[in-house]
Amino acid sequence: MLEVKEYDRARAVEYARRWAYSRNPLFYDFTGGGGNCTNFVSQCLLAGCCRMNFTPIFGWYYISPDDRTASWTGVEFFYNFLTDNAKPETMIGDGVGPFATEVGAGGLEIGDVIQLGREEGDYYHTLLVSGYSRRGYLVAAHSDNAFNRPLSTYNYRRIRFLHIEGYRADPRFVATCFDSLFSGESLGI
Numbered sequence: 001m002l003e004v005k006e007y008d009r010a011r012a013v014e015y016a017r018r019w020a021y022s023r024n025p026l027f028y029d030f031t032g033g034g035g036n037c038t039n040f041v042s043q044c045l046l047a048g049c050c051r052m053n054f055t056p057i058f059g060w061y062y063i064s065p066d067d068r069t070a071s072w073t074g075v076e077f078f079y080n081f082l083t084d085n086a087k088p089e090t091m092i093g094d095g096v097g098p099f100a101t102e103v104g105a106g107g108l109e110i111g112d113v114i115q116l117g118r119e120e121g122d123y124y125h126t127l128l129v130s131g132y133s134r135r136g137y138l139v140a141a142h143s144d145n146a147f148n149r150p151l152s153t154y155n156y157r158r159i160r161f162l163h164i165e166g167y168r169a170d171p172r173f174v175a176t177c178f179d180s181l182f183s184g185e186s187l188g189i
Contacts, residue, residue: 007165041113
C-alpha cells in the first residue's frame, strides 16, 4: 500500500536556485531540441520528492536522453502525468511519484508549477514558482534561464497553475536523493 508523502518545496526551490543558470551534468540539455523548461522543472520536482514513476510510456522518469518518458520533457505530457496521477481512477501505473491538481491563480505555493500557452490552446512553457513579489509570482526556468523572474515579464495568451499535492511512495521509502542530485553526482534513485 502506498502512502502520500509531503513534497519538499524548499528543496525544489533550492535545486532551482542552484541550477537555473547552468545545467546539471546528470541530465541532457534539450535547449536546442524543443526546449529544456519541462526537463528543468521535472528535476526540481524530483529534488522535492526523490521519487520517479517507472511505468513505461505514461510514467514520469529520466535515466538518460534515450531512456525517459515524454512526461519528463514535454509540456502537455508533464501536465497529463501530474493531473492523472492525482486521481485514484486515473493513477499512472501504481501511482508512485508526484501528483498535482489544477488550481486558480491564488492556489499556488512556492515549488508549484505554472504553464504558459498560446491563444490556439497549446501550452509551450513550464515554470517553477520560486517566490512572490508585490506584483505577483516569481519563477525559475530553463531555455530562457531565470530564477526569481517576475511572471509578469512573460508574454503568453493562456496560463494554468498546478499545485503539487504531494507524492506517493512505499511507506518505508525515505527521500535521500537530494544531496547527490543537487551536487550533480548521481540521480540517487
